[in-house]
Amino acid sequence: MSDHAMGHDVVLETRGLTKRYGGVHALENANFVIRKGEHVAIMGDNGAGKSTFVRQITGVEQPTSGEIAFDGSVVNFDGPLDARRRGIEAVFQNLALADDLDVPSNLFLGREKIKFNLGPFSILDGKGMREATLQALKKTAVKIPNLSSTIRHMSGGQRQCVAIARTATFASKLIIMDEPTAALGVQETAQVENIVRTLKNNGEALILISHNMRQVFDLVDRIVVFRRGRIVANLNKSETDGQDVVAYITGAKTGAEFAEGAL
Amino acid sequence: MAVSQIGIGGLEYDPRKRSLPPELGVLAALIIIIVVFEVLNRLNGGSFLFNMRESVPALFNQQRLDIMLLQVAITGIIALGVTQVIILGGIDLSSGSVVGATAMITMSFAQTGLVNGNPNPSAILGPWAMDLPVIVPILVGLACGVFAGLINGFFIAYTKIPPFIATLGMMVSARGVARWWSNGQPVSFPTETYASLANGDLLGTITFGLFRWPGQNPAVIFLLLAVLMFLVMRYTLYGKRSYAIGSNEAAARMSGINVARHKLLVYAMAGLFTAIAAILLTSKNLTAQAGMGVMYELDAIAMAVIGGVSLAGGRGSVVGTVLGAMIFSVILSGFTSIRLDAYYQDMVKGAIIVGAVVFDQWRQRRRAMGA
Numbered sequence: 001m002s003d004h005a006m007g008h009d010v011v012l013e014t015r016g017l018t019k020r021y022g023g024v025h026a027l028e029n030a031n032f033v034i035r036k037g038e039h040v041a042i043m044g045d046n047g048a049g050k051s052t053f054v055r056q057i058t059g060v061e062q063p064t065s066g067e068i069a070f071d072g073s074v075v076n077f078d079g080p081l082d083a084r085r086r087g088i089e090a091v092f093q094n095l096a097l098a099d100d101l102d103v104p105s106n107l108f109l110g111r112e113k114i115k116f117n118l119g120p121f122s123i124l125d126g127k128g129m130r131e132a133t134l135q136a137l138k139k140t141a142v143k144i145p146n147l148s149s150t151i152r153h154m155s156g157g158q159r160q161c162v163a164i165a166r167t168a169t170f171a172s173k174l175i176i177m178d179e180p181t182a183a184l185g186v187q188e189t190a191q192v193e194n195i196v197r198t199l200k201n202n203g204e205a206l207i208l209i210s211h212n213m214r215q216v217f218d219l220v221d222r223i224v225v226f227r228r229g230r231i232v233a234n235l236n237k238s239e240t241d242g243q244d245v246v247a248y249i250t251g252a253k254t255g256a257e258f259a260e261g262a263l
Numbered sequence: 264m265a266v267s268q269i270g271i272g273g274l275e276y277d278p279r280k281r282s283l284p285p286e287l288g289v290l291a292a293l294i295i296i297i298v299v300f301e302v303l304n305r306l307n308g309g310s311f312l313f314n315m316r317e318s319v320p321a322l323f324n325q326q327r328l329d330i331m332l333l334q335v336a337i338t339g340i341i342a343l344g345v346t347q348v349i350i351l352g353g354i355d356l357s358s359g360s361v362v363g364a365t366a367m368i369t370m371s372f373a374q375t376g377l378v379n380g381n382p383n384p385s386a387i388l389g390p391w392a393m394d395l396p397v398i399v400p401i402l403v404g405l406a407c408g409v410f411a412g413l414i415n416g417f418f419i420a421y422t423k424i425p426p427f428i429a430t431l432g433m434m435v436s437a438r439g440v441a442r443w444w445s446n447g448q449p450v451s452f453p454t455e456t457y458a459s460l461a462n463g464d465l466l467g468t469i470t471f472g473l474f475r476w477p478g479q480n481p482a483v484i485f486l487l488l489a490v491l492m493f494l495v496m497r498y499t500l501y502g503k504r505s506y507a508i509g510s511n512e513a514a515a516r517m518s519g520i521n522v523a524r525h526k527l528l529v530y531a532m533a534g535l536f537t538a539i540a541a542i543l544l545t546s547k548n549l550t551a552q553a554g555m556g557v558m559y560e561l562d563a564i565a566m567a568v569i570g571g572v573s574l575a576g577g578r579g580s581v582v583g584t585v586l587g588a589m590i591f592s593v594i595l596s597g598f599t600s601i602r603l604d605a606y607y608q609d610m611v612k613g614a615i616i617v618g619a620v621v622f623d624q625w626r627q628r629r630r631a632m633g634a
């Protein structure tokens with residue numbers, strides 16, 4: 001991809017991104033763009049390839065083919081830490097939390113605060129991490145009785161909130177949430193949606209994967225629909241409605257520019 | 264009246280009702296076992312723990328305490344290494360055999376040239392390897408252990424072989440090395456300094472009132488390593504990552520932890536601890552034999568599991584393993600004190616190991632059901 005094709009304000013762009021698991025074409029030729037401060041929803045049926053897409057752009061997996069450009073240059077993340085270092089934060093669908101660790105340890109998993117550097121035997125800054133965790137949780141209004149108890153005993157919603165607090169804590173250029181409210185109650189869902197709105201006000205770019213039509217129309221600017229591993233629609237919120245989106249999800253409709261042979 | 268405190272987000276909780284550390288249960292078990300043996304001994308007019316001889320001005324049965332600590336120290340050191348591996352979600356079946364191989368190789372660099380004026384009858388390497396400074400066999404030994412650990416770690420981390428299989432392979436191979444090294448001949452007669460490693464008392468005798476501890480080096484080293492590893496597992500990146508990987512390997516990977524490299528490091532550490540045990544064992548016995556360390560891996564695993572280190576990974580602590588080691592040695596000494604035959608001792612030991620694993624499984628199932 002030549003860099004002049006990208007506008008200055010493009011945060012992430014994929015070109016022909018493809019992922020195969022053996023014979024399974026989980027993701028085919030995905031061309032996707034998100035700009036600074038933009039909130040984009042990805043919708044699609046179960047197995048449509050949404051999470052697969054997320055795994056490719058967060059460095060969790062290596063794509064079979066295709067290109068990813070992030071923040072102005074073509075990137076080849078060699079792992080999730082690499083993606084995160086460059087500013088992509090993600091809440092994965094299968095929560096990336098360690099059950100036997102407490103909240104601060106989970107929040108800082110993989111980028112612990114260090115008091116004294118001794119390579120792999122570095123001394124941890126436990127106090128610093130606890131304090132930062134308190135700040136992060138206050139910001140997200142998450143209810144957790146006791147910071148030092150392990151995640152194992154927490155409710156699904158509390159765990160989810162810890163994962164979301166994690167993404168909102170660290171400065172980033174792009175935040176990705178894969179079905180962040182799937183397991184949440186009414187109040188917790190509202191809280192997460194508030195966090196998302198705060199991110200919008202702060203001008204942070206966000207990709208939200210969700211099956212909840214109301215939520216999507218409430219929160220995002222643009223909706224991208226996946227079907228059977230392909231992107232089939234790219235809709236501005238103002239130019240579409242729920243029925244229209246459902247038609248794309250189910251395959252009753254396909255965007256003209258995505259029709260077979262259009263590319 | 265409950266002293267409740269408002270937690271983050273406004274939920275009430277009672278900080279006094281914090282769940283107790285599971286190590287307390289292990290400590291309770293240790294005390295109960297000691298009491299049982301005390302009672303059994305009293306029935307025969309003796310005592311398990313206390314000094315019964317009027318002529319000796321001591322509160323405790325010093326000899327028994329010394330033996331208990333000494334006999335557990337060497338396998339205890341292995342258990343400290345195995346604890347790290349189990350917390351990581353792995354297992355190490357090779358430690359006993361690695362003790363054997365390390366013992367043979369190390370001892371060959373620790374031999375003295377002249378025994379009572381005659382050339383050393385069991386000399387393995389040429390004259391150049393006689394009377395080397397003590398640091399040479401120590402470094403050779405540690406290198407052997409780390410090497411074995413790295414091989415274990417390499418296969419487990421990079422070829423994704425289950426730890427059980429990889430370390431089983433090492434168990435067989437390392438025993439082979441131990442036999443091959445000197446065609447099965449024992450390697451004996453170390454230099455005086457090497458012999459003093461395990462037979463000396465670096466700290467001298469330590470006395471508090473009526474309690475006197477001779478401070479034999481293996482026990483001192485075991486306790487020092489235990490304290491060190493307790494701190495490392497609790498306050499360093501190394502510990503945090505080990506728990507994270509054992510708890511949820513996929514999460515650790517997605518969080519950007521280099522899981523394979525960390526596994527390699529942990530298995531190398533376990534090898535290092537095994538090597539320390541092998542050096543102390545040969546120094547203490549003044550000889551190395553190809554059959555040294557047989558079954559030590561099971562004793563070490565049992566100490567950890569008895570101490571509450573879960574075979575599922577992610578849970579347990581060094582404190583638990585030290586308590587588990589003490590339970591182990593109390594039971595062995597206890598059987599001797601009530602004159603139970605050695606055959607029965609082995610049978611009971613086997614039962615304890617299985618029992619501890621069954622208990623661990625039961626705990627996991629209960630947890631899985633959300634109890």
Ligand SMILES: Nc1ncnc2c1ncn2[C@@H]1O[C@H](COP(=O)(O)OP(=O)(O)OP(=O)(O)O)[C@@H](O)[C@H]1O
Pocket residue numbers: 021024025026044045046047048049050051052053093
């Ligand atoms: N590691 C894998 N190996 C083989 N097939 C896989 C793998 N991961 C995903 N798939 C397949 O790829 C397809 C897309 O899966 P993906 O998880 O991306 O769906 P999704 O759109 O996120 O669905 P959902 O809404 O249910 O989360 C599915 O058919 C799935 O079975």
Ligand SMILES: [Mg+2]
Pocket residue numbers: 050051052093178
């Ligand atoms: Mg998904």
